[in-house]
Amino acid sequence: MAALDKDLYQKESAVRFCLINGLIPFLEVDVLNFRELSETETVITDFDVLGVKIEPTGQPQKILFDCKTSKVSPINRAFWASGLMQYAGCDEAFVLLRRKASEAHRLSAKTINVHLFDDSQFSNYAESCSIDFNVDYCYSTKIDNWVSLFNAKVGNNHFEQCFKISNINVPLEKDVTKVLRQLITAFQKSRGEFDPAKSKHRAIFYHATSSFAFLMAQIIHDLRNVVDFDAELDDFERVVRFYIWGGRDSLRLRNKLKSAFASQNKSLPQEEAEFNGWPMFVELCRSLLDSPADIQKCVNPLRELAMRSVTPIDEKKDAHLSSLIASNKRIRQFSMSLVRYFVTATKLPSEFISDLDKAFDDLR
Incomplete structure (x- = not known):
C-alpha cells in the first residue's frame, strides 16, 4: 500500500505509543472538506496516525501524529499541526522530525499543545511512559501487519x-x-x-x-x-x-x-x-x-x-x-x-x- 510505504518506522513508533498509553490507533486517516462543494470528494490532508480514547465523561480524546519529512522549519510545522488540530477537533499533536528542533522551538510548540521530537527523542519519551514501547508484543505493534x-x-x-x-x-x-x-x-x-x-x-x-x-x-x-x-x-x-x-x-x-x-x-x-x-x-x-x-x-x-x-x-x-x-x-x-x-x-x-x-x- 503506497500510503503506508512512507515513514514506516515512525508510524510504527506512533502506533506503539498509542497502545502503551491506552489510545486506539487509526492509520492513514484522510481529512475531508467541512462540506463538499464539488462533484468529487477531495482530501485536504491526512493524519499519519490518529490516537483516540473515550474519556470517563464519554468525550473522545484525540491525538494526531505527523510523521512526514518536511523542509518547513519545526516551529512552522508546529503551527500547521495546531491548525489541523483545531480543524479536526484534536487535543494534542506529536510531530516526529528527521532532525532535532531547537529547545526554544520545542518549548514554544508546547504552548499550543504540539510536541516536537526527532526519532531518538520520541523513543526516549515513549520509553519513559512504558518499557513495553520497544517490545513487539501484539499484532498491532508491527507495522507490516x-x-x-x-x-x-x-x-x-x-x-x-x-x-x-x-x-x-x-x-x-x-x-x-x-x-x-x-x-x-x-x-x-x-x-x-x-x-x-x-x-x-x-x-x-x-x-x-x-x-x-x-x-x-x-x-x-x-x-x-x-x-x-x-x-x-x-x-x-x-x-x-x-x-x-x-x-x-x-x-x-x-x-x-x-x-x-x-x-x-x-x-x-x-x-x-x-x-x-x-x-x-x-x-x-x-x-x-x-x-x-x-x-x-x-x-x-x-x-x-x-x-x-x-x-x-x-x-x-x-x-x-x-x-x-x-x-x-x-x-x-x-x-x-x-x-x-x-x-x-x-x-x-x-x-x-x-x-x-x-x-x-x-x-x-
Missing part, C-alpha cells in the same frame, strides 16, 4: 468503501449516530461480497466491528447521561429512537418523506423510518449500559483478530491476546453481543458470529 490489513481491501470497491468508513469516518465524525448509520448501510449494501471462509473478508469484518465498538462506546456514554437506569422499556426505546435519528424533528421529517414516497408507490407499506435490527439494537444498548467503560476495551482485541486473519499466526502474540481477553470477562461478552447485532443489521453471513466464537475458544 497494518500493511497486510490495509491490503485486504485492495481491488474490491465495496471493501474500499466499507474500510473508508470504518477507518476515516468513525474516528473523525463528531455525529456518532450519523456514522453508525453509514457503517451499517455500507456493509448491508456490500453483504454479497463477504465470504466468512476467506481471510481477507474476515479481516475487513473484524476491523469494522472494532470501529463499531468504538462508536457504541460513545453512544452508550451519551445514553447513560440521559436515560434513567430504571426506565420502562417503552420510555427507553423512545429516547433511543429519537437519539439515533438525530432528534424528534429529524425523525418526524424522515417519516413524512417515507410516507410521501410510499403514497407514490402503492405497493409499499406506510411505516415509520426504522433502524436496521431495531429490537436487537435496543436490547444491545440496554445490555451495554451495565458497564459503559468496558465497551472500548473490545476495540483492540477485535482489531487484533483482524490482523491475525491476514498475517502468520504468532504464538507469543496469541498469548498476549489471550491474556488480554481473559483479563476482563466483558470483552468476550460485549464483543459477541456487538458482532451478533452487526451481522443481523447488515445481513452478513451468520458464520461470522460462529467464527468469532471459535476464535475466542482457540485463544483460551
